[in-house]
Amino acid sequence: MTTTIRAGLLACAAGVLTASAAGAETITIATVNNGDMIRMQKLTDDFTAKNPGIELEWVTLEENVLRQRVTQDIATNGGQFDVMTIGTYEVPIWAGQDWLVPLNDMPEGYDADDILPAIAGGLTTDGTLYAAPFYGESSMVMYRKDLMEAAGMEMPEAPTWDEIRAAAEAMTDEDAGIYGICLRGKAGWGENMAFLTAMSNSYGARWFDEEWNAQFDSPEWEATLTDYLELMNNYGPPGASSNGFNENLALFQQGKCGMWIDATVAASFVTNPADSTVADQVGFALAPDKGLGKRGNWLWAWNLAIPAGSEKVDAAKAFVAWATSKEYTALVAENEGWANVPPGTRTSLYENQDYLDAAPFAQMTLESINAADPQNPTVDPVPYVGVQFVAIPEFQGIGTAVGQQFSAALAGQITAQQALENAQKLTTREMERSGY
Missing domain, CATH: 3.40.190.10 (Periplasmic binding protein-like II)
Known part of the structure; x- marks a missing residue:
């Protein structure tokens, strides 16, 4: 089932783009129908308030269908999506095909070095980050x-x-x-x-x-x-x-x-x-x-990536930075409680006592992520x-x-x-x- 949600424009704030509401740029985001992604859609008023020149259109799909749709679109350079939710499997393969936009120049304050090494390693090719993790898991x-x-x-x-x-x-x-x-x-x-x-x-x-x-x-x-x-x-x-x-x-x-x-x-x-x-x-x-x-x-992460076929890279990058930032984590904590923030992506989260106190599963999650070895997965x-x-x-x-x-x-x-x-x-x- 496909659900399309349009996030309306809110009051002007310092954003990446300066377009007026009349000339707003719409980016289309393909995502999976998991709970964390549904929660993200409900919180996008925060993004549109900070980026009044960008509208968001969501295409929310069941996991197998999402994979089919985004794979077909990116392989044919279809340009249907500006942001794709993809997994750890696709990132190195698609990066090697030059199908993804590099993310090494994320906005100031994004702190890519804070991403857990086990997660970042699967999203990096030749030292370049090609997708930003929304949540990581074992x-x-x-x-x-x-x-x-x-x-x-x-x-x-x-x-x-x-x-x-x-x-x-x-x-x-x-x-x-x-x-x-x-x-x-x-x-x-x-x-x-x-x-x-x-x-x-x-x-x-x-x-x-x-x-x-x-x-x-x-x-x-x-x-x-x-x-x-x-x-x-x-x-x-x-x-x-x-x-x-x-x-x-x-x-x-x-x-x-x-x-x-x-x-x-x-x-x-x-x-x-x-x-x-x-x-x-x-x-x-x-x-x-x-x-x-x-x-x-x-070892897995659901990540946000920008297909090379997108004509709205700056707007898409602004959204990816917002959705995978430490500030977004704090936003979820404020609205849903610390136990419900997206897990498994940032070192700082597992050093946050508020999160450790609220999430009895935190240490087990981190231990499981760190124990997985994609370079030597078998006996x-x-x-x-x-x-x-x-x-x-x-x-x-x-x-x-x-x-x-x-x-x-x-x-x-x-x-x-x-x-x-x-x-x-x-x-x-x-x-x-x-x-x-």
């Missing part, structure tokens, strides 16, 4: 403390997958409509494959060996997919093959999930009493491991960079196709073995076509 376990206590169990700070399975079994109560674990099942390279790739890393699996040979016929991938399907089939909610981030967020907020392993950014939404029926019962733990030295956590060596994705242009198509196979297995349409065989064949075929 992944972690969110769980119901009351259900764990009722089961006579205690969640370790650093659980194993076996401990997660035991907790899921203990907390499942289908008669009460409570499922021990909720995980992504919706097909997509950034939906179910984000979770499953990160999980597979902890199992010792790889997408490719060092010669770019697909590895879905390995015992490690078989163990990953088998355990995932057993978790979801035995202790997960019905219809899980249709559930992505937003669907599982809603289930957890409604008290229907004992555990949810997903983005650290969700922490503020599950602990907000205005949205979550279990806000006071949520605990946090690191993503699980299998004892092989890698946890099943990812065995690989020729690619990326934790829950492979940073090559072909991955978007291959990852989604593999995600469709695994989602079909979750829906019971094919077996796990069939899904893995299909994934091996289609990945090998596409990589050979691409010349690897």
Whole structure:
């Protein structure tokens, strides 16, 4: 669903542009329908007050649709958008194609050096910043403390997958409509494959060996997919093959999930009493491991970038600077409370005692982000960079196709073995076509 929101012009203030209201410049912003982005749209009166020569037009899309739209537009130099919400995956690839406007000359006071090194590293090519992070994330376990206590169990700070399975079994109560674990099942390279790739890393699996040979016929991938399907089939909610981030967020907020392993950014939404029926019962733990030295956590940021095809670069840059600044963080804190500010982007946030006091998940988030290593994401060596994705242009198509196979297995349409065989064949075929 597409929602278009126009932010009206407010009183004149010192802004980047000096155009009159009659000659106002409209920039079009493509963004994802996540909670933090929706919150940003509600606060844009602050931007238009400071930039009276700029109007904003929003195109808000579901995650998979957003990726399709912005990829098509930027690859064809369509010029439909002036600001795009893109992920850590796209930034280095698109920067290498000269598709993005460099952001090294942000307005005075922006303080790019304050961006967390782990996040900035994924957005920088040859020393040049090509996207500004709106929020950064890893992944972690969110769980119901009351259900764990009722089961006579205690969640370790650093659980194993076996401990997660035991907790899921203990907390499942289908008669009460409570499922021990909720995980992504919706097909997509950034939906179910984000979770499953990160999980597979902890199992010792790889997408490719060092010669770019697909590895879905390995015992490690078989163990990953088998355990995932057993978790979801035995202790997960019905219809899980249709559930992505937003669907599982809603289930957890409604008290229907004992555990949810997903983005650290969700922490503020599950602990907000205005949205979550279990806000006071949520605990946090690191993503699980299998004892092989890698946890099943990812590294991601949703970022604002300016496509090279935009004819309104100055206005777009003014907006990007506003939306990813320390001042914007303070604006959210003033309106929504410190616990709800966009996490995972700036060092200064994790040195702010007001935030640390308000956000019980802050240190776990920072530890998870810092623990992810996109340069060495797997147990065995690989020729690619990326934790829950492979940073090559072909991955978007291959990852989604593999995600469709695994989602079909979750829906019971094919077996796990069939899904893995299909994934091996289609990945090998596409990589050979691409010349690897």
